[in-house]
Amino acid sequence: MHSGNRTARLQKVRQMPRSLPVATIRGTAIRLHWTFILFLVALLTVMSITSGPVAAISLFALVVMMFICVVLHEFGHITMARAFGIYTPEVILLPIGGLAKLKRIPDEPEQELAIAIAGPVVNFALFAILVLILGRWPDWSAIPQFGQGQINLVEQLAIFNLIVGLFNLIPAFPMDGGRILRALLGFMLPHSKATRIAAWVGQAMAIAMAMAGLMGGNIILIAIGVFIFLAARSEAQLDAMRNAIGGVSVGQVMVTGQPPLATSDPIMDAANAILHTDYEEFPVQNADGGLVGFVLRAELLEAVSRHGLEATVREATREDIPVVSIHSQAAKAADLIAAGAPAVGVVDRVGRFLGLVTWRNLVDVLAVSSAIDRHEQVATRRH
Numbered sequence: 001m002h003s004g005n006r007t008a009r010l011q012k013v014r015q016m017p018r019s020l021p022v023a024t025i026r027g028t029a030i031r032l033h034w035t036f037i038l039f040l041v042a043l044l045t046v047m048s049i050t051s052g053p054v055a056a057i058s059l060f061a062l063v064v065m066m067f068i069c070v071v072l073h074e075f076g077h078i079t080m081a082r083a084f085g086i087y088t089p090e091v092i093l094l095p096i097g098g099l100a101k102l103k104r105i106p107d108e109p110e111q112e113l114a115i116a117i118a119g120p121v122v123n124f125a126l127f128a129i130l131v132l133i134l135g136r137w138p139d140w141s142a143i144p145q146f147g148q149g150q151i152n153l154v155e156q157l158a159i160f161n162l163i164v165g166l167f168n169l170i171p172a173f174p175m176d177g178g179r180i181l182r183a184l185l186g187f188m189l190p191h192s193k194a195t196r197i198a199a200w201v202g203q204a205m206a207i208a209m210a211m212a213g214l215m216g217g218n219i220i221l222i223a224i225g226v227f228i229f230l231a232a233r234s235e236a237q238l239d240a241m242r243n244a245i246g247g248v249s250v251g252q253v254m255v256t257g258q259p260p261l262a263t264s265d266p267i268m269d270a271a272n273a274i275l276h277t278d279y280e281e282f283p284v285q286n287a288d289g290g291l292v293g294f295v296l297r298a299e300l301l302e303a304v305s306r307h308g309l310e311a312t313v314r315e316a317t318r319e320d321i322p323v324v325s326i327h328s329q330a331a332k333a334a335d336l337i338a339a340g341a342p343a344v345g346v347v348d349r350v351g352r353f354l355g356l357v358t359w360r361n362l363v364d365v366l367a368v369s370s371a372i373d374r375h376e377q378v379a380t381r382r383h
Contacts, residue, residue, distance in 0.1 A: 019092055028078060028100075029090040030071060039095040062153060066160050067093055069126055073164065074098040076122035080115045081106075095223070097164075104335045109186030109194075116179035123165030130158035138162075172209075173202030174231045195239040202232035238338050241362055245330040253330045253365050254346045254355030260285050263292055263314040267304060270295045270313050280360075281343045283353040284317045291345055291353040293319035298342075323347055326354055330365075333357040 019031035040063060048056035071091065077100045078088045087103040106112040131137065138158050168176040178198050185194035210225030212218070245253060259273050261284045273282055274297045282295045295316050303316035322336045323345040333344040337359050344357040 025075070028075075028088050031090055031092050033092050033094045036093050036095050062156060065153065065157055067098075069123070069157065069161055069164070070098045072126065073119045073122050073168075074100040076118040076120075077102075077115050080118035084111045084115070086111075086115075094227075105338070109183040109191075112179055112186070113183035116176045116183060119176050120165040120168045123161040123168070127158050127161040127165065130154055130161065134158060170205065171198075171201055172205035172228050172232070173198035174235045175202070175228065178202045178232070192239055192243050196236060199232045199236035199239075203229050206232060237363075238334065241334055241365070242331050245334060245362070245365060248330045249326070250324055250328045250330045250333050250344075250346055250357060251326045251355070253333070253362065254357050255361045256355040258282055258356060260353065261295060261313045262287070263312065263317065265313045267300075267307065267311045267313055267316055268309060270300060270316055271304070274300055281321075281356055281358065283345065283356070284313055285353060289353075290351040291323060291347050293317040294321050294343060294345065296342060318342075321345060324357075325349070330357070330362075334362055337362065 019033045020037065021029055021031050023030045040060075043063070044056045044060055047059050070093065074091045078091070081088055081100075081102055084106060086106065088100050089103060090101055092099045092101070102115075106115060134152075134154050138155050140159075169180070171177040171181040173179065173182060173195075178201065181201065182194045182198035185197055189197070206225045206227075206229035208225075209228065210222050213221030213223075213225060258279050259277070259282065261270055261273065261282055263284055263286055270282060273279075274295075280297045284292045284295060286292050292314075295313060296318055299318065300316055303311070307315040321343055322341050324333055324336075324347075326346055326348055328346075333346075334357075336344050337357070342358075345353060346355045346357060348354055
C-alpha cells in the first residue's frame with residue numbers, strides 16, 4: 001500500500017520526452033524532436049489510409065532522404081563553426097527543419113557570416129549534384145505533385161534542396177538569412193543593435209508568413225511563422241540578457257538553497273524533494289562534497305521507470321550538465337544555457353557546489369535590470 005502511494009505521487013512529476021537520439025556524427029548527437037516523430041507518424045498514417053501502404057512507404061523514403069539533406073545542411077554550419085573553434089553538441093530535427101546548437105555565439109561578424117552561409121551552400125551544392133544525376137533541369141510544374149510519387153526521387157530531392165537553400169536565405173532572424181543580415185549589420189553597428197534590428201525584421205516577416213498562411217489555409221506556413229516569431233524574440237531577449245549581465249560574475253546571478261542529494265541516497269529521496277519544492281534541479285554530491293551532477297525534475301520519472309524504486313540517486317543523475325567557477329562571468333553561463341544546457345552549476349575552486357544558474361533566474365535578472373533602466377530614464381526626464 002505504501003509503495004502504491006509513492007508510485008501515485010511520482011505520477012505527479014512532469015516528464016515529457018523532448019527528443020530521441022538517432023545517431024552521433026563526429027561528436028555531434030542527431031536527435032529527433034518529439035514533434036517531428038508525431039508529424040511523421042500522422043503523415044504516414046494519412047497517406048496509408050488515403051493512398052495505400054505502398055504510397056506511404058514511398059513517402060517515408062522521400063522524407064528520410066529529405067531530412068538527410070537537412071542534416072547535411074546543418075553539418076555545413078557545424079563544419080564551418082568548428083573551423084573557428086566552436087563546438088556543436090547536438091542537432092535537433094524538427095518538422096520544419098534542423099537546429100544546430102552552437103556551444104557559443106561567434107565572436108566576430110565575419111565568423112557568423114561564414115557559418116550562416118555554409119548551410120545554404122550545402123543545399124545549392126546538393127541541388128547541382130542531383131541535377132547532374134538527373135541529366136536535365138527539374139520540371140517545376142511537378143511541384144504541386146511533390147511527395148505524391150508522380151515525379152522521381154532525384155527530381156524531388158533536387159527541387160527540395162533548391163527550395164530549402166533559397167528559403168533559408170530569407171532575412172527572417174533566426175534563420176540563416178537573418179543571421180547573415182545580423183552579421184552584415186555587425187560590420188557597421190554594435191552587436192546588440194544589429195541583433196535588435198535582425199530580430200525586428202524576423203518578427204515582421206514571421207507575422208507576414210503567419211498571416212499569409214492564415215488567409216491561404218496553409219497550416220505549415222502558420223507554424224513556420226509562429227516558430228520564427230518566438231525564436232526571434234528569444235534571440236533578442238538572450239542578447240539583451242548578455243548586455244544586462246555584462247561584466248557581472250556568475251556568483252551575482254546564481255540561485256542557492258537547493259537541497260543537496262548524495263549519490264547513495266534512495267531515488268525516492270529525490271522524488272520527495274521534487275514533490276515538496278519548486279526547484280527544477282537538485283545538486284548531487286559525492287562523499288567529499290564535490291559536485292557529481294544534477295537530478296532534473298523533468299527526467300526523474302523516466303529514471304524511476306527504467307531503474308525501479310530501489311535504485312539510488314546516481315541512476316537518475318545527469319553528469320553532462322556544464323559547471324563553471326564562481327569567478328566566471330555570468331555571460332559564460334548564459335551562453336551555455338543558450339546552447340541547450342538545462343542549467344549551469346557553480347562550484348568553488350575545489351569543486352564544491354555553491355549555486356545554480358538557470359534560464360528562469362537569468363530572465364529575472366533581465367527583468368530587474370530593465371526595471372532599473374526604466375526608473376533611471378524616468379528620473380532623468382524629470383530632471
